[in-house]
Amino acid sequence: MRKYIIKRILISILVLLGVSIILYTVARSVPGDYVTNITAGNQNITPEMEAQMREQYGLDKGLVEGYVDWLVDALHGDFGTSFVYQRPVAQVIKEYMAPTLALSGIALTLEVILAIPFGIWAARKQYSMTDYTIVAIALMGISLPSFFFASILRIVFSIKLGWLPISGMLTARMNYQGFDLFLDYARHFVLPIVVFVITGVGSMLRYVRTNMLEVLSADYVRTARAKGLPEHKVIYKHAFRNTLIPIVTLIGGMIPALFSGAVITEGIFSLEGLGNVALKAVYNGDIPYLMGFNMFIAVLTLLGTLVADVLYAVVDPRVRY
Amino acid sequence: MSDNKELLERNLKEQDEFEKNQVIMTPGQLIAKRFFRNKLACFGLGVIIVMVLFCAIGPIISPYGEYEIFYFDVNTNAEVRMDKVSGNPNLGVLVKAPISASHWLGTDADGRDVLTRLMYGGRISLTVGLVVVGIELVIGILLGGIAGYYGGAVDMIIMRLCEIFYCLPFVPIMLILSSLFVGYGISPQKKIYFIMIVMGVLYWASVARNVRAQILSLREMEYMQAAESTGIKTWRKILKHLVPNTIPIIILIATMDIGSVILTESVLSFLGVGIAWPYASWGNMANVVTDSIILKNYPNIWAPPSLLILFTVLAFNFIGDGMRDAFDPRMKR
Numbered sequence: 125m126r127k128y129i130i131k132r133i134l135i136s137i138l139v140l141l142g143v144s145i146i147l148y149t150v151a152r153s154v155p156g157d158y159v160t161n162i163t164a165g166n167q168n169i170t171p172e173m174e175a176q177m178r179e180q181y182g183l184d185k186g187l188v189e190g191y192v193d194w195l196v197d198a199l200h201g202d203f204g205t206s207f208v209y210q211r212p213v214a215q216v217i218k219e220y221m222a223p224t225l226a227l228s229g230i231a232l233t234l235e236v237i238l239a240i241p242f243g244i245w246a247a248r249k250q251y252s253m254t255d256y257t258i259v260a261i262a263l264m265g266i267s268l269p270s271f272f273f274a275s276i277l278r279i280v281f282s283i284k285l286g287w288l289p290i291s292g293m294l295t296a297r298m299n300y301q302g303f304d305l306f307l308d309y310a311r312h313f314v315l316p317i318v319v320f321v322i323t324g325v326g327s328m329l330r331y332v333r334t335n336m337l338e339v340l341s342a343d344y345v346r347t348a349r350a351k352g353l354p355e356h357k358v359i360y361k362h363a364f365r366n367t368l369i370p371i372v373t374l375i376g377g378m379i380p381a382l383f384s385g386a387v388i389t390e391g392i393f394s395l396e397g398l399g400n401v402a403l404k405a406v407y408n409g410d411i412p413y414l415m416g417f418n419m420f421i422a423v424l425t426l427l428g429t430l431v432a433d434v435l436y437a438v439v440d441p442r443v444r445y
Numbered sequence: 446m447s448d449n450k451e452l453l454e455r456n457l458k459e460q461d462e463f464e465k466n467q468v469i470m471t472p473g474q475l476i477a478k479r480f481f482r483n484k485l486a487c488f489g490l491g492v493i494i495v496m497v498l499f500c501a502i503g504p505i506i507s508p509y510g511e512y513e514i515f516y517f518d519v520n521t522n523a524e525v526r527m528d529k530v531s532g533n534p535n536l537g538v539l540v541k542a543p544i545s546a547s548h549w550l551g552t553d554a555d556g557r558d559v560l561t562r563l564m565y566g567g568r569i570s571l572t573v574g575l576v577v578v579g580i581e582l583v584i585g586i587l588l589g590g591i592a593g594y595y596g597g598a599v600d601m602i603i604m605r606l607c608e609i610f611y612c613l614p615f616v617p618i619m620l621i622l623s624s625l626f627v628g629y630g631i632s633p634q635k636k637i638y639f640i641m642i643v644m645g646v647l648y649w650a651s652v653a654r655n656v657r658a659q660i661l662s663l664r665e666m667e668y669m670q671a672a673e674s675t676g677i678k679t680w681r682k683i684l685k686h687l688v689p690n691t692i693p694i695i696i697l698i699a700t701m702d703i704g705s706v707i708l709t710e711s712v713l714s715f716l717g718v719g720i721a722w723p724y725a726s727w728g729n730m731a732n733v734v735t736d737s738i739i740l741k742n743y744p745n746i747w748a749p750p751s752l753l754i755l756f757t758v759l760a761f762n763f764i765g766d767g768m769r770d771a772f773d774p775r776m777k778r
Contacts, residue, residue: 135605142609150621256485259766260759267758269708271715272751275734279741326762334769380614387616388712406620414617422612 129434136426143422144198144415148191151411194415203419204412208405213416216401223293223397224390227313228382231320236375238325243332244364250337259333266326270385274319274392281315288314291394316393320385324378331374335367342366369440376432380425479771486767492760496753500571503564511565512723514538514556515548544745551745554733563749566725570754573641573710573726574703580645582699585652586691590683592653593660603653610650615709616716618647623718633721640719644706652698659691693772697765704761711754727754 185193197204203213246258282290293312300308339345340363348362387399394400398417405413470478480486504511516538538556545551550559592603622643626636663669664687672686711728713719715735720726730750733739739746 135608139605139608139612142605143612146609146613147618150618150625153625251483260485260763263759263762263766264755267704267708267755267762269711269715269728269731269751269754271712272731272734272754275740279737283737283741330766337770338773380612384614384616387614388716391716402617403620406617406624409624414621418614418617421614425612426608 125434125437129430132430132433136430139426140419140422144195144419145191147415147418148194148411149187151414152187152190194412198419203416206405206413206416207410208408208413213412216413217398217416217420220396220398220401223395224383224386224399227316227320227389227395227397228386230313231317231324232375232378232382234317234321235325235328238321239328239332240371243329244336244359244367246329247333247336247340248359259330262326262329264326265322266324268323270319270323270388271392273323274315274389277315277318288312291392293395312393312395316389316395319389319392324381324385328371328374328378332367332371335370336363339363339366369436372435372439373432376428376430376435379428380421383421383424476771480767483767483770485763486771489760489763489767492756493764496567496757496760497571500564500567504561504568507558507561507564509558509561511562511725512557513561515552515558516556550749551743553730553746554736554739559730559746559749562725562730563727563753566727566730566750567753569637569720569724569726570707570710570728570757573637573644573720574706576641577644577648577706578699578702580642581648581652581702582695584646584649586656586688586695588649589653589656590660590688593657594664594679594683594687596661600657604657607650607653610647613647615647616712619643619713619718620716623713633724637720637724640710640713644709648702648706652695655694655698656688656691659694660687663687663690693768697768697772700761700765700768704758704765707754707761708758727757 194204201214205211206213206216209216242258242262246255249255278290281288289312291312293309342363345358345363348358353362383399386397387402389395390397390399391403398420402414402417404410405417543551548558548560550563553559553562588603588606592600622639626639631639669682669686672682677685707727710719710726711731714726714728714732719728721729727750731747731754734747734751
């Protein structure tokens, strides 16, 4: 087991190296870098000043040299200074992490809570009206463009009914304290979380349903039925436990999708999280932040799959490495 | 003795009759039967057929062009078409016209017929879906097949490549690449192709993974030993004996992915990096929901493209689900 984990971690480092090379190449090959962006239209900037600024930002070096510099710094734990925020990238990420984690964490939990019981319910009644209704609603959720769904929610709940704030994280000029502050945050997070959950729960529910169907047609379930166990015991003791195994791996694999989704949802609702900062970074050519953010996601992705694989062996004693 | 003979004859006759009445189905027929039992899947198939007809035949029937802008005469309020504009000084653009006999869904914020653009947009959206899935399938099947068949170092390298592509965050990459397109002055016509290629290249990893897993188990089957003993070429073995047996899972992935690509294209259009003006796609037409005035007052502009996306993606998902259940003989119950 330990040998397996060590091997996986070594492989992950290789993968991260590959990811960083691709990301750096893509980020650097954009014509018009950060310096061009901030100096555009400013008549007082001479070419010499521009060159000097480039040197300061490390943009004067070639692709390979720049990458090696970045890599060496990154290995020392220094991910550079964000061009836009003028602070170390690690600090910027730490600062803006809370909203993103809250958003995706709560959404993921809600998805699990919704997907598992409804998925099992649909599987138990395959080809029935219940099954069709649950699957149709779940799939409608994943077939909606998230920006469209968000706009509809905003027009209904914020503009027409006025129940919830339209965007942002805090009500301006209210200076809430303590519990009121928490409530204010919560009110701003309701719509983004709803968008997240509705547009995401379908894939997990479908997965639960398929696995449950597979398990329900297994021999040991038939045996359990044949020996006359009550139905709920068959479902929850024999079938459900075995569907848990693949679900564990699914949750590990959902992390990158969560963060990608966060970029769009945070952008729509202008929440000050990692995704929104990343959007700004793309528009401004803030290479250090983009590299830091994308590598952060890559590390989380690899970590997620690794943890899922290890958990797989924990929940299923048949699996050995 | 004669009794016995009679019994035997009767038995034979009964057996013949039984066999005559027995309907023998090929595996394909069995799959089709299971597929059409699923009502949602049938509904999905119907929706897709309607959509394809709408986009393929619609533009031929429609009297208007994709980019045609409509004007109206300020004095008479009569509608003027684009080719009759020259020389008339008192014309205004017919923007956001309501639903009428000549414009069934009105006109959009630029004065173009919404229904006609929906048809052309559907062509683009469906084509993008098909082409992206085509690209990812070609790369995925090839690399997945090679990795699964050869194993060892080749497998190791290809699977690590898979993981690398898995770790690339899609949205930020697309955003960066699109500024690349803008920076190098790529025209909207060419940009469509670039977007399709990039999406295909970013999506192949999951196809390769699934194909590889399938081939790993197929490789150990007895019929592969038989193929081996005939001494045919490796390429023939992979393409003729292994890949065809992975077709169920490939069809499944393809169906599901066409839907998700159409959806992704719409999100990209929303972020301003998808299919660009003057081309219509359902994604960039639905994009107008960001304009709060249109969102509040002109549902005839934003609702149709959004609903078409919803129904198309939903239909592909239903078909995919139905196929998964149909292909899997264990799901018989």
